[in-house]
Amino acid sequence: MTSAIEFSPLLDWSILVALALVMLAVCGFALWRRLPGWWLRSIGAALIIATLSGPVLHREDRAPLSDIVLVLEDKTASQALSDRADRTADATDLLVNRLENRRMTEVRRIAVNDAEDDSGTALMAALKDAMSREPLGRIAGVIAVSDGQVHDIEATPDLPAPLHLLHTGRDSDWDRRLIVADAPAFAILDEPITLRLRVEDVGAAPSAVDAPLEVAVDGGPPQSFRVPIGVDIEIPLTLQHGGRNVLQFTVPTAEGELTDRNNASIVQINGVRDRLRVLLVSGEPHPGGRTWRNLLKSDSSVDLVHFTILRPPAKQDGVPVDELSLIAFPTRELFLEKIDDFDLIIFDRYKRRGILPALYLRNVADYVRNGGAVLLAAGPDFASADSLYRSPLAEILPAGPTARVVNQAYVPQVSDVGERHPVTAGLPDIDPWGEWLRLVEVAPERGNVVLTGAEDRPLLMLDRVGEGRVALLASDQAWLWARGYDGGGPQLELLRRLAHWMMAEPDLEEEALWGEANGQKMRIxxxxxxxDVGSVEIETPSGDQVSLDMREIEPGLFEAQYEGPEIGLYRLSNGDQTAVIGLGPAAPREYTDVMATGAALAPAITPLRGGIVALTEGVPDIRSVRAGRPAAGRGWIGITPREAFETLRVSRTALLPAWVLLLVISAFVIGAWLREGRQ
Known part of the structure; x- marks a missing residue:
């Protein structure tokens, strides 16, 4: 039980102060006039003020409450290295047992597990959550059994008691790790880029000057190098294909190091083209002659070389040569010397006119077989005797003309194959598409018909020849869509996709396999x-094989979902298609630095004078210390008793009955009057 005198004034304190000043003045005047009863008046006045202030005796019956100690047990991935997990569990058991044997002490054992988003050890978040469930006035100490690698130190809460770290490291621990310091997300094809990385030894590492490094591209066979330890090195690299390039850097595991999980790193770089060079050769002028030019010039990544054959050699108009302002067609330079510099060649209503001899057109066919691309936009000339089909280009064209030109209105339709081909699948839904008015009838010989025209005749055919690609558009009416005739149509999107498919844009490949990663989950x-594409085969980083059925989610696109059990490089295969994908970081944050240390937690430990103790020195004793005193020493750590209590009952009693105070005050006042009256 505790007691204290409190005041419950009958009047406002400001009134009491004013009344006290008046009485002080009266008593002072009596003293100045040397009245014999001044001291009796003063005592009476003081008793009046004291009575009006309402003094009461406050009594509380209290029950003491136990102190609470929070013990954080780090069970994250880095604590599973070496024998840390066993030492952590044993030390925590012993520590909890000692605390529970202390009088008036309770223990809260809190497990700190791995975060799901690779954010590392969120020890402070676990501590904050535990503190929110306990009264702060009872927390006497916080003890963390951990390697000290805490990744949310900035979230440290206001601690009411000292924090101590019992770290699980050994003096003999060491680790070798690979750090990729700089790697671009994008790179231009066929242009060198530089990656900067470092191999680093930390802890009690054996003496070594260099270490082996293996580099593998897209899951291929690795190349080995020797690199210096502790020095930033630059690796030059040139991407060979567009789309995602997966590079894996690995340092073989050395004997005695804590872990090999930080010995590898996966870098994914998207290969993009810098500039796409296109040669556009226009033949006989027609209303849609600028369609291709406008499309290609609108793309800033395309360098366009455009020639229009306005004056063939056979034309005789009597104009003197020195008055002509036309540029001569540099056929030899374009079709013999620099043809391989172009990514795409477009013939727009071009026919044999004596400008390009058979040797040059055969060179174009060879250019396609070696990886080039040719697009033929045909008009009535394709059905004539001067058709390009009557040239060496016939060897690569997917269809030949029947010599018939269909002049009737029709609406282009996407074929069954076209519904699955990325060039025509999912074109903007303009309902209905506008009509075209002419079609060159052709007989398909190979390739895929993705658009059909009048009476289901082939309109757009795509084919692969050798390493290259060929497209045949059997009409010169695409410009009608661009002009909005009969409502127009998706001309810009169709021709853009067609041009980029021919230039091997990875996103427009009709046969492709790839994966998209989200943490440890992937969508294939x-x-x-x-x-029907059957099942996809997955090879995990450890070499296990998994087979998953794929379901069609839209025409021509199949999907499977998989959650990888490991972090690392996964190989995917389906038929002749292969791909690689990395799940999670090659070195998760938990393994970025695995050396036990107290440096990370020092900012939270130092203010309340806690301690950092290595478990190799044994589990420290527990002592009670006063707040503000050093809370750790050699072989011991301290907790601060909070002396918290629970109030069971409260009573308030007046010091004296009112009638007694009235009699006492009256006695002093009357005494002063009688004394002065005798004088």
Whole structure:
């Protein structure tokens, strides 16, 4: 039980102060006039003020409450290295047992597990959550059994008691790690880029000057190098294909190091083209002659070389040569010397006119077989005797003319194959598409018909020849859509996709396999012209094989979902398609630095004078210390008793009855009057 005198004034304190000043003045005047009863008046006045202030005796019956100690047990991935997990569990058990044997002490054992988003050890978040469930006035100490690698130190709460770290490291621990210091997300094809990385030894590492490094591209066979330890090195690299390039850097595991999980790093770089060079050769002028030019010039990544054949050699108009302002067609330079510099060649209503001899056109066919691309936008000339089909280009064209030109209105339609081909699948839904008015009838010989015209005749055919690609558009009417005739149509999107497919844009490949990672989950996609692609085979980083059935989510696009059990490089295969994908970082944050240390927690430990103790020195004793005193010493750590209590009952009693105070005050006042009256 505790007691204290409190005041419950009958009047406002400001009134009491004013009344006290008046009485002080009266008593002072009596003293100045040397009245014999001044001291009796003063005592009476003081008793009046004291009575009006309402003094009461406050009594509380209290029950003491136990102190609470929070023990944080780090169970994250880095604590599973070496024998840390066993030492952590044993030390925590012993520590909890000692605390529970102390009088008036309770223990809260809190497990700190791995975060799901690779954010590392969130020890402070666990501590904050535990503190929110306990009264702060009872927390006497916080003890963390951990390697000290805390990744949310900035979230440290206001601590009411000292924090101590019992770290699980050994003096003999060491680790070798690979750090990729600088790697671009994008790179231009066929242009060198530089990656900067470092191999680093930390802890009690054996003496070594250099270390082996293996580099693998897209899951291929690795190349080995020797690199200096502790020095930033630059690796030059040139990407060979567009789309995602997966590079894996690995340092073989050395004997005695804590872990090999930080010995590898996966870098994914998207290969992009710098400039796409296109040669556009226009033949006979027609209303849509600028369609291709406008399309290609609108793309800032395209360098366009455009020639229009306005004056063939056979034309005789009597104009003197020195008055002509036309540029001569540099056929030899373009079709013999620099043809391989172009990514795409477009013939727009071009026919044999004596400008390009058979040797040059055969060179174009060889250019396609070696990886080039040719697009033929045909007009009535394609059905004539001067058709390009009557040239060496016939060897690569997917269809030949029947010599018939269909002049009737029709609406282009996407074929069954076209519904699955990325060039025509999912074109903007303009309902209905506008009509075209002419079609050159052709007989398909190979390739895929993705658009059809009048009476289901082939309109757009795509084919692969050798390493290259060929497209045949059997009409010169695409410009009608651009002009909005009959409502127009998706001309810009169709021709853009067509041009980029021919230039091997990875996103427009009709046969492709790729994966998209989200943490440890991946979505596997397979695009194909087939109606059934079967199952996808997955090879995990440890070499296990997994087979998953793929389901069609839209025409030509199949999907499977998989959650990888490991972090690392996964190999995917389906038929002749292969891909690689990295799940999670090659070195998760938990393994970025695995050396036990107290440096990370020092900012939270120092203010309340806690301690950092290595478990190799044994589990320290527990002592009670006063707040503000050093809370750690050699072989011991301290907790601060909070002396918290629970109030069971409260009573308030007046010091004296009112009638007694009235009699006492009256006695002093009357005494002063009688004394002065005798004088």
């Amino acid at each position: 996609f397979r695009r194909s012209l087939s109606v």
